[in-house]
Amino acid sequence: MVDSKPVGRRTVLRRTATLGIASIAGCFRSDATENGNTGSDSVSSPDKADSDQVSNASDDASKDAAEDEWFENGAVTFIYDDGPNDDLEQAFPAHETYDAPATVGIVSEWMERNDERWMNVDEVTRLVDAGWEIASHTATHVALTSFDLVEDVSPGDNRIYPEGRGQHGFLLGDPIEVTDGEKLVQRTVVESDDDDIGRYLELDEPINTAFTAEETVERYTEPFVHKQLADSQKALAEFGPTTFLAPHNVIDDRHLDIVREYYEGVLNVNSGTPVNDIPFDPFDTNRAYFAEHVDRDQVYADLTQIAEENVYGVLGAHTHREEVTQDRIAETLEWCNELGIEAITFEEAISRNAGE
Numbered sequence: 001m002v003d004s005k006p007v008g009r010r011t012v013l014r015r016t017a018t019l020g021i022a023s024i025a026g027c028f029r030s031d032a033t034e035n036g037n038t039g040s041d042s043v044s045s046p047d048k049a050d051s052d053q054v055s056n057a058s059d060d061a062s063k064d065a066a067e068d069e070w071f072e073n074g075a076v077t078f079i080y081d082d083g084p085n086d087d088l089e090q091a092f093p094a095h096e097t098y099d100a101p102a103t104v105g106i107v108s109e110w111m112e113r114n115d116e117r118w119m120n121v122d123e124v125t126r127l128v129d130a131g132w133e134i135a136s137h138t139a140t141h142v143a144l145t146s147f148d149l150v151e152d153v154s155p156g157d158n159r160i161y162p163e164g165r166g167q168h169g170f171l172l173g174d175p176i177e178v179t180d181g182e183k184l185v186q187r188t189v190v191e192s193d194d195d196d197i198g199r200y201l202e203l204d205e206p207i208n209t210a211f212t213a214e215e216t217v218e219r220y221t222e223p224f225v226h227k228q229l230a231d232s233q234k235a236l237a238e239f240g241p242t243t244f245l246a247p248h249n250v251i252d253d254r255h256l257d258i259v260r261e262y263y264e265g266v267l268n269v270n271s272g273t274p275v276n277d278i279p280f281d282p283f284d285t286n287r288a289y290f291a292e293h294v295d296r297d298q299v300y301a302d303l304t305q306i307a308e309e310n311v312y313g314v315l316g317a318h319t320h321r322e323e324v325t326q327d328r329i330a331e332t333l334e335w336c337n338e339l340g341i342e343a344i345t346f347e348e349a350i351s352r353n354a355g356e
């Protein structure tokens with residue numbers, strides 16, 4: 001699965017992307033630093049951007065305003081997942097070269113660990129001071145979706161088999177619920193492993209009700225989901241996050257409705273393409289990777305479409321992956337630059353999209 005195919009790099013790259021000498025016509029951030037305020041709370045005000053862009057348009061004209069204030073050759077948001085130190089070492093220098101801000105999705109408990117793998121508060125503050133946006137990525141990186149059971153549950157069972165949960169992780173001790181929409185049972189996960197049937201969750205107490213596979217899902221309890229969002233929001237408060245990045249690249253409608261109570265948009269609701277029409281729904285976004293699980297030709301083709309159609313792209317990467325290098329990031333920024341695409345934060349994209 002590693003993206004090791006050097007696909008057509010030279011056929012799509014007309015100029016060599018070289019750090020430090022790039023012309024910076026396209027990938028400017030358009031609001032630079034506001035009002036000389038370099039404090040970390042400078043991103044917390046929802047109306048911080050573009051005081052000169054604020055329109056007096058009436059509600060009737062707001063859609064026209066949105067179209068007027070969108071960009072000439074499209075815009076993209078670069079979103080980096082999880083907050084590894086590689087964001088500072090690989091992504092930050094490339095983005096500084098192009099004066100292009102990005103967004104990072106921070107797992108607040110990892111940030112607070114002071115573990116060298118993850119950026120700590122001071123390191124995240126460096127990004128914020130450079131105009132980057134901090135998005136919440138939950139407190140402990142939990143998958144906010146519902147998993148179909150692949151095996152029926154009989155009264156007395158304390159193992160359940162939620163399809164896909166094994167790939168999306170969970171933490172022992174987390175509270176989950178099993179429901180078919182009518183019956184609902186809440187338990188705590190005490191173990192997970194594989195048996196002859198497949199990947200299972202072992203629960204602290206048996207389920208005393210029958211459930212039919214495929215009509216039944218396993219998911220976190222609602223108070224637990226709220227706690228994940230509230231704890232993260234509190235830990236990130238000084239950065240004033242207004243947007244959310246879904247862990248494990250999954251989120252369903254139930255969890256989107258909960259996230260709406262905290263944030264103004266989710267960066268990665270759908271995957272497969274980075275292209276979003278304008279205006280876009282901040283809770284129905286498309287996000288694709290640009291350096292992992294994808295070939296260069298596709299990335300360049302998507303960027304060309306974004307520029308030609310003057311729409312919005314959301315491009316993601318995990319900088320701790322081997323193939324996500326500073327050069328690869330700089331190359332993608334150079335393509336934006338060539339195509340005249342603006343690099344902006346998700347927060348700014350939502351604001352522009354709304355004509356604010």
Ligand SMILES: [Zn+2]
Nearest residue numbers: 081082247248
């Ligand atoms: Zn993540």
